[in-house]
Amino acid sequence: MKIIFCEFLDSQNKDGTITIKPLGKAKNSVSKPTLHGWKDVVTDIVIDKTYTKGLDGIEDYSHVIVVYWMDKEKECHLKHHPQGRKDIPFVGIFACRCPQRPNRIAISTVKLISREGNYLKVKGLDIVNGTPIIDIKPYAPYYDEVKNARVPDWVSKLIF
Numbered sequence: 001m002k003i004i005f006c007e008f009l010d011s012q013n014k015d016g017t018i019t020i021k022p023l024g025k026a027k028n029s030v031s032k033p034t035l036h037g038w039k040d041v042v043t044d045i046v047i048d049k050t051y052t053k054g055l056d057g058i059e060d061y062s063h064v065i066v067v068y069w070m071d072k073e074k075e076c077h078l079k080h081h082p083q084g085r086k087d088i089p090f091v092g093i094f095a096c097r098c099p100q101r102p103n104r105i106a107i108s109t110v111k112l113i114s115r116e117g118n119y120l121k122v123k124g125l126d127i128v129n130g131t132p133i134i135d136i137k138p139y140a141p142y143y144d145e146v147k148n149a150r151v152p153d154w155v156s157k158l159i160f
Contacts, residue, residue, distance in 0.1 A: 022069065022132035024048050024118070030128050033072060033099065038126040042113070045120040045133055052118040055136075059115040063139035066125055069132045070104040078102075088154050095152075109139050 013019065024047035045066065047055060058064065082088045082096040093101050106127075113121040120136070 020069075020134055022134060023051055023136070024133045026068065026125065026127045026129060026131045026133060028125075028127070028129050033128055039124045041125060042121060042123050043110075043125045043127060045122060045125075045136070047118045047120070047133065047136075049118050055115060055118065055120070058112070058120070058136070058138060061112055061138040061140075063109055064112045064120070064122065065107055065109050065137040065139055065144070066122065066127070066133065067105065067107050067135040067137070068127055069134055070099045070101075070106050071132055072128050073099045073101075073104055075100045076102055082154075082158060085157070088157060089152070105134070109144070 024045060026043050026045055028041055028043040030041060077093055077098075077100045079090055079092050080098070080100065081090055082098050099106065108125050108127070110122040110124045113123055115121075
């Protein structure tokens with residue numbers, strides 16, 4: 001068995017800050033964030049060629065989890081009405097999936113259409129063109145699926 005090593009990309013500094021280097025960028029036709037219409041968006045995830053071997057085997061999965069940095073978001077709230085809707089309860093930012101977070105980390109589980117070298121083509125990724133990709137993980141139901149999950153009733157109002 002041959003193991004291909006890489007250097008760690010993140011480091012914790014003495015002051016407690018963490019530095020993360022993006023693995024690549026998203027390429028699609030979306031120029032600004034939107035609330036609706038993501039399910040049909042096709043995005044190319046272009047991974048730096050240094051990490052191409054790290055994608056080997058990913059094409060055997062139907063879905064992947066994409067971790068990315070919402071670099072276009074400029075606001076931060078600790079509490080708000082999700083999507084600005086007054087008919088939704090005033091909740092803490094950690095009780096919703098809104099982008100106005102203290103750290104701009106986001107995750108989405110999406111359909112993997114194809115892989116070609118350092119390019120992944122995915123469908124349904126709620127991401128703006130040029131967004132930095134932090135990590136990619138394969139979706140595996142026995143790790144990621146939660147049976148009988150509970151969510152507040154108001155969440156169903158946000159589903160389109």
